[in-house]
Amino acid sequence: MADHVPNPVTGRDTLHRARRLVVKIGSSSLTTPMGVNGRAIDSLVDTLAAVRARGTEVVLVSSGTIAAGIHPLGLGKRPRDLATQQAAAAVGQGKLLARYTASFARHGLEVAQVLLTAEDLIRRTQYTNAHRALNRLLALDVVPIVNENDTVTTAEIRFGDNDRLSALVANLLRADALLLLTDVDALYTAPPSRPGSRRIRHVASRSDLDEVLIGRTGPAGVGTGGMVTKVDAAGIATGSGIHALVTSAGQAEAALAGEDVGTWFQASGRRQSARGIWLGLLAEVQGRVVIDDGAVTAVVTNKRSLLPAGITGVQGRFDAGDPIELADPRGTVVARGFVNYSSTELPGMLGRRTAQLLEEFGPEYQRPVVHTDDCVRLPLRSRRP
Numbered sequence: 197m198a199d200h201v202p203n204p205v206t207g208r209d210t211l212h213r214a215r216r217l218v219v220k221i222g223s224s225s226l227t228t229p230m231g232v233n234g235r236a237i238d239s240l241v242d243t244l245a246a247v248r249a250r251g252t253e254v255v256l257v258s259s260g261t262i263a264a265g266i267h268p269l270g271l272g273k274r275p276r277d278l279a280t281q282q283a284a285a286a287v288g289q290g291k292l293l294a295r296y297t298a299s300f301a302r303h304g305l306e307v308a309q310v311l312l313t314a315e316d317l318i319r320r321t322q323y324t325n326a327h328r329a330l331n332r333l334l335a336l337d338v339v340p341i342v343n344e345n346d347t348v349t350t351a352e353i354r355f356g357d358n359d360r361l362s363a364l365v366a367n368l369l370r371a372d373a374l375l376l377l378t379d380v381d382a383l384y385t386a387p388p389s390r391p392g393s394r395r396i397r398h399v400a401s402r403s404d405l406d407e408v409l410i411g412r413t414g415p416a417g418v419g420t421g422g423m424v425t426k427v428d429a430a431g432i433a434t435g436s437g438i439h440a441l442v443t444s445a446g447q448a449e450a451a452l453a454g455e456d457v458g459t460w461f462q463a464s465g466r467r468q469s470a471r472g473i474w475l476g477l478l479a480e481v482q483g484r485v486v487i488d489d490g491a492v493t494a495v496v497t498n499k500r501s502l503l504p505a506g507i508t509g510v511q512g513r514f515d516a517g518d519p520i521e522l523a524d525p526r527g528t529v530v531a532r533g534f535v536n537y538s539s540t541e542l543p544g545m546l547g548r549r550t551a552q553l554l555e556e557f558g559p560e561y562q563r564p565v566v567h568t569d570d571c572v573r574l575p576l577r578s579r580r581p
């Protein structure tokens with residue numbers, strides 16, 4: 197894990213040899229209190245243009261729109277409420293994209309603005325659309341610049357951080373590696389302001405990080421998740437068979453040359469569906485149903501839909517369509533899924549067979565509580581691509 201690891205199999209040259217890369221850069225590396233940092237953008241763009249020139253496809257996931265909107269709106273600091281964040285993002289997005297467009301034009305490269313919501317990556321139709329559009333842009337030699345569509349996302353269905361969004365984009369596009377660029381040159385054994393914290397060079401599995409103090413955002417005060425979301429993102433990527441590297445924007449060129457900079461997260465698993473990752477790991481569940489052992493076997497082992505007959509308890513408040521968790525009688529969460537009924541409807545349905553529900557409530561109550569296609573079993577297991 198740390199500097200003392202003997203001879204780690206780094207695989208860092210993947211970044212040099214990659215056919216397709218996703219590069220994510222954080223707000224703190226792109227903005228100053230006066231707005232967009234044109235010099236920082238030019239420097240990143242020069243590096244990415246060189247990567248393009250060697251034949252590697254690049255998708256850039258860029259934060260910074262909220263931070264870029266702070267100064268023009270006279271806000272002084274990063275807004276805390278969602279509505280003002282949305283307003284700042286709407287203002288900042290234009291400014292950031294204008295700067296990227298001019299900067300890439302210096303290299304004769306076109307850019308495309310791609311604004312995604314979490315739903316775009318979990319609902320099949322949108323997912324397929326996003327996949328198709330991004331692939332087409334890459335085939336047309338365009339550099340897609342992705343961000344969360346901050347202006348329309350609601351608190352409930354929001355990534356809120358581009359680290360995890362970039363990991364899902366890397367998964368969607370089957371990238372070879374994910375490069376996470378921030379304002380610190382690596383993951384350290386503790387927040388770098390702490391005396392004695394050391395750079396971690398290589399992470400082979402999550403257990404390598406058991407002793408590591410992973411903190412929140414840095415001194416710039418414009419980032420969102422800090423190292424926590426970067427480590428989460430690296431975990432999502434590596435669990436999907438994609439290597440990840442965390443380093444500073446200033447080290448991007450060295451990182452892309454395969455040099456020993458930053459923290460390398462070694463790919464471990466095989467590809468997962470983005471929807472499964474979102475539902476299984478990222479979605480904020482609104483409630484829980486407790487199911488009996490028979491239902492656990494049906495849902496988890498036999499991959500069946502969850503019916504009211506197997507439910508013994510309903511906890512929390514949720515609407516039809518919300519993500520909820522399914523717990524066994526001992527309280528272990530065995531699955532997550534999108535529920536077809538609200539928490540007020542469900543208690544009256546428990547223990548009833550489908551025929552009874554039809555007779556008592558009508559045909560629309562024949563639907564399962566969680567359809568098997570809307571359910572992921574936990575812990576998530578990798579599957580073949």
Ligand SMILES: Nc1ncnc2c1ncn2[C@@H]1O[C@H](COP(=O)(O)OP(=O)(O)O)[C@@H](O)[C@H]1O
Pocket residue numbers: 221222223224225259377378379380382383384385386387388408409410411412413414415418419420421422423
């Ligand atoms: N263990 C750690 N190692 C490195 N950085 C850490 C650690 N814990 C917390 N951090 C903080 O995470 C910050 C980077 O996250 P963030 O501010 O969200 O940046 P970005 O805007 O690039 O996403 C760093 O500035 C650093 O202070």
Ligand SMILES: N[C@@H](CCC(=O)OP(=O)(O)O)C(=O)O
Pocket residue numbers: 221222223224258259260261262263285343344346356357358359418419420421422
């Ligand atoms: N979508 C938001 C960025 C959210 C985010 O992840 O920020 P950061 O932690 O700086 O990468 C924006 O563009 O301001």
